[in-house]
Amino acid sequence: MTLEKFKGIFPAFYACYDDQGEVSEERTKELGTYLYNKGVKGLYVGGSSGECIYQTIEERKATLKYVSEALKGKLTLIAHVGAPSTRDSVILAKYAEELGYDALSAIPPIYYKLPDSSVYKYWTEIVDSTELPFIIYNIPQTTGYSLSINLFKKMLENKKVIGVKNSSMPVMDIERFRAAGGENIIIFNGPDEQYVSGRLIGADSGIGGTYAVMPELLLQAEAFVSTGNFNDARRIQRDINDIIIALCSLNGNMYSVAKEVLKLQGVNVGSVRGPLEPVTGEDLNKIGEIKEMIESAIKKYLK
16 A cells, blocks of 8 residues: 555644533534645544543544544544553444544553553454554553564564554654664654654654644644755744643643634634643633744744
């Protein structure tokens, strides 16, 4: 299969709730259409940014359905189906295939500390449950499990495993996965703070939780990298990082801050689900400043 459709900017899709905190069809489709109109390559649906761990299987299926109805055939759609149990992960994987998703992805099993043999069995049962290509999701800072090179190579023996979304912070991990997997796999840079360095050391693409509030900047960063304009690539990464630091500086979860910024940008996707905390009090007054930072950077690079 060609991997070209997996190369580009993929916002990690936010959970979209109504004012009562329930998954909203209208707001899910509105966010998807908004990002499509910005020119992104695809969406990563149901992952960390989608608050998957705090949603029921039926809620996760609803989000997958609404995104597919709005955007199947328009964007490359990757369904994150990782769940606490293999059973639920397989249910989500089969449903995503029915909906026409382009690929699956999953974190390793969480909570219990499991050996590589258990992680391998978990991922393999998901892979074998459908005909879709599969992308490993390595995010040790939240799962407590770090993908080893040996397990990565073993997973790649299954032809449906096409690569990895690497969200570990050491950028060297991307280089090591590239060295282990060769050129015929796809590697997504996970940490938004290192998009440019991740691309230069071996990533083909990016999936990120802050992309949705500033897709223009990530698209421009990719344009700088792909054309060899590394001076401007470094400059725009610094500005992106300033924005990320601001998104993480308020009382309240980073996703709740991002959602408040989106609201000022004209896209209301609700707040976050507990135990994630919303932005409250005086911090709400600082959301406009973050929006202005994004607008200023866009004007700086997109003339």
